[in-house]
Amino acid sequence: MGFERNFVIWSFFHGLPPLSFHRLVSWHYAPFRPKTLSLLISVLLAAICYWLVYTFPMQAFALVWVAPILILESLARWLGSSSLLSETAEGNWTLPFSVMFATLFTGFFWEMWNFYSIPKWIYTIPYVDFWKVFEMPILGFGGYLPFGLIIYSYAALMLFLFARKNIIALFN
DSSP: OOOHHHHHHHHTTTTTTHGGGGTTOOOOOOOOOOOOOHHHHHHHHHHHHHHHHHHHHHHHGGGGTHHHHHHHHHHHHHOOOHHHHHTTTBBHHHHHHHHHHHHHHHHHHHHHHHOOOOOOOOOTTTTTOSSSETTTGGGGGGGHHHHHHHHHHHHHHHHHHHHOOOOHHTTO
C-alpha cells in the first residue's frame, strides 16, 4: 500500500516545479479590471456556452473549457476572493501563465502514462483528431491551458468559501 500511495502522490507533485516557475519569470501587461456589469455578462455568456454545448455538442465542444472560467472567476471576484482576475487587475499576468504552463507540463505526463496504461483513454476530438502525441491529438493539448485555470479558480474559490484563506498567499 505504501508504494502505490507514494507513487500516486509523486505523480501529482511533478506539476509543482513549473507552477513555481512564476518566481523566476514575471509577465506584466495591461491591467484587466472588469466591472460588476461585466461579471454579470460573463455569467450570462457562460450559461449560453453551456446551452450551446448541450444543443450543438460537435460544433461547440470547446466551450466546455470557457464556461467554467467565466462563472468561477466572476463569482470569486464578486465575493471578494483572490482570483486570477484579482491578479490581472494589477497588470500581473504571471500567475495565469504559470498555471497554464504547469498544467500543460503535467498534462504531457498524464498523457504519457495514459499511453501505456490498461485501461486507457483514447481521444476523438472533432476537427482536430490528427497528429497524435501518445493518445492525444496535438491540438488537444491546448485544452490543458483552460483546464488549469478552471482547477485553480475552483480551488481558490473553495479555499475562500470554506477556510477563508487566500490561495495566492500559498504560492508567495
